[in-house]
Amino acid sequence: MILAAIDIGSNAIRFLVYRVVSHEGINRFKKVEYVRFPLRLGHDVFTEGKIKEKNKKKFYRLMHAFKLLIDLYEVDAYYACATSALRESENGRSIIKQVHQLYDLKIHLISGEEEARLINSVVIGQLDLGQFLHIDVGGGSTELNIIQDRIVNHSTSYKLGSVRGLELKNSGEKLRHMFEWIQTNIDLNQPVKAVGTGGNIAKLYELSDVSNNRVLSLEQLYKTQLKIDQLSIDERIYQLDLNPDRADVIIPAAKLYAHAMESANASEILVPDVGLKDGIIHMLYDKS
Secondary structure, eight states: OEEEEEEEOSSOEEEEEEEEEEETTEEEEEEEEEEEEOOOHHHHHHHHSSOOHHHHHHHHHHHHHHHHHHHHTTOSEEEEEEOHHHHHOTTHHHHHHHHHHHHOOOEEEOOHHHHHHHHHHHHGGGOOSSEEEEEEEOSSOEEEEEEETTEEEEEEEESOOHHHHHHOOOOHHHHHHHHHHHHHHSOTTSOEEEEEESHHHHHHHHHTTOOSTTEEEHHHHHHHHHHHHTSOHHHHHHHSOOOHHHHTTHHHHHHHHHHHHHHHTOOEEEOOSOOHHHHHHHHHHHHO
8 A cells, every 4th residue: 555645834845655565464654755845835924925926836836746756656545735824825725726626636724733633643652651742843833732641631723833933023922822821731740741743853853962762851952952043044054954944944943842841841852753744644544
């Protein structure tokens, strides 16, 4: 069985193909294709309210390319979903309709809650028993989930993200609401560990130079953030080997992860190597 996922985010678009191999009742997921294309739809939407013509044309070409790959790989099932950028864009729905008409590629416009549910489906399998605050920082939104003994008890979504953080400076009130939500819904009488998903926390973990079973302390997060913040964008690209579309958003993202951890009194964050695209693949497998 061959499955494909398309994750249309605010900062980049990801395409993933997996082959599911079965042997003696045991299934193994083998990655056969992964493409991350840096198309920052969120910049248009969070400043102009809609996707401008230049990026719209790029988006159409990219979706055409992905549809060709889906056909070439003879994919059995695929799921394409769009998050905050297309969700908030004035012309987002018309663009989705046009892609379907041009390339017979169906894109689902999902809510922040549905996005969180798909990510949680793969995150929970990485957790031990106990209390966790799951933090997923995207380009345009941040999803929070409080998980107790592998069960999601509380969820919320905020219009705070790494790309949005570059465009909107007045985020203090939303950060205060985030703090209050965490303080209200988490059990402060028992230990809590954070778990972070998203490309920026994965890169922050990589740049921290720690090797601790995918665990990053809040202190290490601060140190890594400071190390990056002291460099110019060009220096981040050349010295740290960051992609240009990562170099400018990684600091706003780091601040959001740190703020959520501070709000929960969490001293460390687990960084599993999973995300929305993996949740989509597992959803397709379950349905099939």
